[in-house]
Amino acid sequence: MGEDELGARLKAYEGRAATVAGTGKDPVNLPMIRHWCEAMGDTNPAYTGPDAVAPPTMLQAWIMGGLSGHGGHSKAYDELSALLDEAGCTSIVATDCEQEYLRPLRPGDEITFDSVIESVSDRKTTKLGTGYFVTTRTNVRVGPDLVGTHRFRVLKYAPAPRPRKRPPRPRPVVNRDNAGFWEGVAEHRLLIQRCTGCGTLRFPWLPGCNHCGCPDWDTVEASGEGTVYSYVVMHHPPFPAFDPPYAVALVELAEGVRMISNVVGLPCDKVRTGMPVRLEFHSYDEESTLPVFRALEEAV
Incomplete structure (x- = not known):
């Protein structure tokens, strides 16, 4: 498959669903908020007490599937991944994310979400290798209300060949006696x-x-x-x-x-x-x- 043909096939997935009818594994809750704040060293009083809200940057935490996953990936997303694998882009790395917050999340909120394949880049060459940036946009809701948007970008790439350099031999332990x-x-x-x-x-x-x-x-x-x-x-x-x-x-x-x-x-x-x-x-x-x-x- 030529590069132009592959690029055209990849572009055809833009706008198609990546996740359909996803649900958060847990409601927004104080223990997860506390763990997050302790890990981040965030002592803002808005995140504690009876009127606590969740830190906005926790948005992705409520939609993550964990090791077992959500099982909500669409057929289109799986097809896109398989197409990139067939093209030799078998490695993947997360590159960046963007978030937009529309209202605070509070303990007890039940999260639902859906995501779309927003864009697939042209072929790019990076230090890691050559491949394609895939961006998904996830809309996060509580009931019918949109509460935030999460864009997540990964690079699916074919690893660049690396020159094989022989590592050094282990060094002897030198001390005052020897x-x-x-x-x-x-x-x-x-x-x-x-x-x-x-x-x-x-x-x-x-x-x-x-x-x-x-x-x-x-x-x-x-x-x-x-x-x-x-x-x-x-x-x-x-x-x-x-x-x-x-x-x-x-x-x-x-x-x-x-x-x-x-x-x-x-x-x-x-x-x-x-x-x-x-x-x-x-x-x-x-x-x-x-x-x-x-x-x-x-x-x-």
Whole structure:
């Protein structure tokens, strides 16, 4: 269907009924008025007491169908929606509304309403996508009296294609106990803590020695040589920042401590215990550099 033909078919729905003989689910009532005023922070005394009226801007609240709806949409409105869906305009967003108030609503008023498809715009291109603005006008009554008019406008559109941008990897938690380690990583150095009391190396970084309890320490730089002590292959549902499956290994460094990282350089199903690996630093974006280990054996 061409754009001109579609536009003509859409315009043909202008003036046709959108809702017929709708009724408010509840009479105008003080509890709903109170909830509205509390949510809006409106303390106007006109909305409380025996002579209370409803805030004018509550007009739409009395005609809303809630999750179960009113079931009052006309055949014409459903046809219009289906026609837009067929044209690829499957997404919808409310854009704005206009209201006109003719007299205050009071507790006990029973609401009836009907609405009409007032206008369908020409084809428009927005940041969200390309589609059509559909405006409905609803006349709200109490008995035979017109008490207000509510215009509601939506955009039915085909979403604009968005470039797929890979999200950043989750950032490590850096605190006062491990900040020195991450500073070393930024310089492409793998630093291991060494207790100055007993000389024990430790990893991950801790505020004190778990061997002798000494709180003082310095660091040594790892040579980068190691072996796979143990490993798992992650098959979790895809998260955009990662590409499962991938191997996560517990690597035993030549210095004797162990650390968890990724094994790269061969398929994850070829990783095995005892495999020699060597340290590398991978930069995943401008702010994320991580230590990983490259397998030194060829995949069989």
